[in-house]
Amino acid sequence: MTLGDPILTCAAAGTLEKGLFGGDEARAWQAMTAAGRAVAAAAAADFLEIGGFPAAGTILVLAGKGNNAGDALIAAQALLERFPGARAEVVFAFGERGLRPLAQRAWRGLAHAGRRRVSAAAAPGPSYDLCLDGIFGFQFRPPLPAPAAGLLEAVNALPVRLRAAVDLPSGLGDAGAPGPAFRADFTYATGSVKQPAVQEENAEWVGRLRYLDLGFFRRGRAEGRSLILGSRLLEPLAGLRSPRSDKRTFGHLLLIGGSRSFPGAILMSALAAARSGAGFVTAAVPESLAPAYAARIPEVIWHGLPETRQGGLSRRGARQLAPLLERATALALGPGLSREKETLSLAAGVVRRAEVPLVIDADGLQPEIVRAGAAPRVLTPHRGEWQRIEHGKGGAKALARAVIVHKGRLTTVAGAGQTLVSPFGGPVLARGGSGDLLTGLIGGLLAQHPFDPLLAAARGVVWHGRAADLLARAHGQAAVQVTQLLEYLPQALREG
Numbered sequence: 001m002t003l004g005d006p007i008l009t010c011a012a013a014g015t016l017e018k019g020l021f022g023g024d025e026a027r028a029w030q031a032m033t034a035a036g037r038a039v040a041a042a043a044a045a046d047f048l049e050i051g052g053f054p055a056a057g058t059i060l061v062l063a064g065k066g067n068n069a070g071d072a073l074i075a076a077q078a079l080l081e082r083f084p085g086a087r088a089e090v091v092f093a094f095g096e097r098g099l100r101p102l103a104q105r106a107w108r109g110l111a112h113a114g115r116r117r118v119s120a121a122a123a124p125g126p127s128y129d130l131c132l133d134g135i136f137g138f139q140f141r142p143p144l145p146a147p148a149a150g151l152l153e154a155v156n157a158l159p160v161r162l163r164a165a166v167d168l169p170s171g172l173g174d175a176g177a178p179g180p181a182f183r184a185d186f187t188y189a190t191g192s193v194k195q196p197a198v199q200e201e202n203a204e205w206v207g208r209l210r211y212l213d214l215g216f217f218r219r220g221r222a223e224g225r226s227l228i229l230g231s232r233l234l235e236p237l238a239g240l241r242s243p244r245s246d247k248r249t250f251g252h253l254l255l256i257g258g259s260r261s262f263p264g265a266i267l268m269s270a271l272a273a274a275r276s277g278a279g280f281v282t283a284a285v286p287e288s289l290a291p292a293y294a295a296r297i298p299e300v301i302w303h304g305l306p307e308t309r310q311g312g313l314s315r316r317g318a319r320q321l322a323p324l325l326e327r328a329t330a331l332a333l334g335p336g337l338s339r340e341k342e343t344l345s346l347a348a349g350v351v352r353r354a355e356v357p358l359v360i361d362a363d364g365l366q367p368e369i370v371r372a373g374a375a376p377r378v379l380t381p382h383r384g385e386w387q388r389i390e391h392g393k394g395g396a397k398a399l400a401r402a403v404i405v406h407k408g409r410l411t412t413v414a415g416a417g418q419t420l421v422s423p424f425g426g427p428v429l430a431r432g433g434s435g436d437l438l439t440g441l442i443g444g445l446l447a448q449h450p451f452d453p454l455l456a457a458a459r460g461v462v463w464h465g466r467a468a469d470l471l472a473r474a475h476g477q478a479a480v481q482v483t484q485l486l487e488y489l490p491q492a493l494r495e496g
Helices: 010-021 025-050 067-082 101-117 146-156 200-206 231-238 263-274 290-296 315-327 341-353 383-390 395-400 434-448 453-475 482-494
Strands: 004-008 058-063 087-092 118-121 128-134 160-166 186-190 208-212 226-229 252-256 280-286 301-305 330-333 358-360 377-379 403-406 412-415 418-421
Touching: 004 010, 004 418, 010 025, 025 067, 025 101, 025 128, 025 160, 025 186, 025 208, 025 453, 058 067, 058 146, 067 087, 067 101, 067 128, 067 160, 087 101, 101 118, 226 453, 231 453, 231 482, 252 263, 252 315, 252 434, 263 280, 263 290, 263 434, 263 482, 280 290, 280 315, 290 301, 301 315, 315 341, 330 341, 330 434, 358 434, 377 453, 383 395, 403 453, 412 453, 418 453, 434 453, 434 482, 453 482
Parallel strands: 058 087, 058 128, 087 118, 128 160, 160 186, 186 208, 226 418, 252 280, 252 330, 280 301, 330 358, 358 377, 377 403
Antiparallel strands: 004 226, 403 412, 412 418
């Protein structure tokens, strides 16, 4: 199956849209309407992370000349329809007469629908709840005109609760941001994702990325080396399972990890694995921890193994692990493992003997472990762990045959010659334990689909990120526990 949609240069996006619409104004208007309404829905949903859009909220629309302006104006109209007490101000960067026909049509629609709640302004006011940037979009070509540059600098200095860029922040293009650019909290990529939006050097302008899929790739999906992941990837998980299935149908995950120094990590991985849909989850942990864990998650089969004096897994547990490995369809190793020499030696031996695909995380991400054995593997490093294994002895060869989940502002999944980018999740994941939950999810999915590690990793990242978005919308970004994410996994599937 195709895992995502291609990420395009701005030039390629222009070619795509020209081919889709071919000068057909009716089709272009239909796409503009869909884009504007999708932006409005996305902005209202993301506003929930800071308490929701106010009933009497204020909207600033920055309008350029063309399709980007039309998208923003239609989005404002949809928001006014949704919030009858809200009002909107429109600043035309190049004057109202500069609007092209479809943007002019969108402006008439907004003015008519909003009546007394819509006004045109020569310059921005003192503050707003929401700013919709619709000046340039992906068709921007430098240099930035002086009036637009001045407007962007003025708006960037204003107090605005949520700044939303339509498609791309104005002033940003394939060459980056050669001058002032709109500083977005969210960038809503309409129809396709453009490369500047995923480049780390543009993060200060882009903020968080959302992909608003308008169906541009539904017929004859284009392939590419860089793809954006979408929620459609989760649809098979939300469908009906065969009535003839039993627990053996859905795989058997073996988790290995935990120590007295880091007792919570493996527990969180087990909690997530138990929600992944896997038929069996077995966890091998230090024997002193097993009874408490079994009381906490009785659905998991807990095996207590001999431990070192410091409380890590001892080499003496290798014999007990052998039959567990034979029954597993996938292995996840590393959460809470500790860096004791004896424990790492045991882990390397397990990976060396493993014949099933595996996920390696946390303390398991050591050069001597990731390069051991020949089984397919998914590695889930953060930046520090990546540097450790990338520069370790034999690391390059091991990484070349692995699926790599790079955790960060935009989590990426790299493997089989492709890079998959996830636009889901956000600062709510910037807390200890979120990676342990991801390991459990990917491990459980891998147990169900052991012949496709790239698919399991991509699905796990999307599911994890969507649940995080729902958590933040329900409770905000700050006063939450990372394990609350688990309660949003069912909703993340049903609202795909």
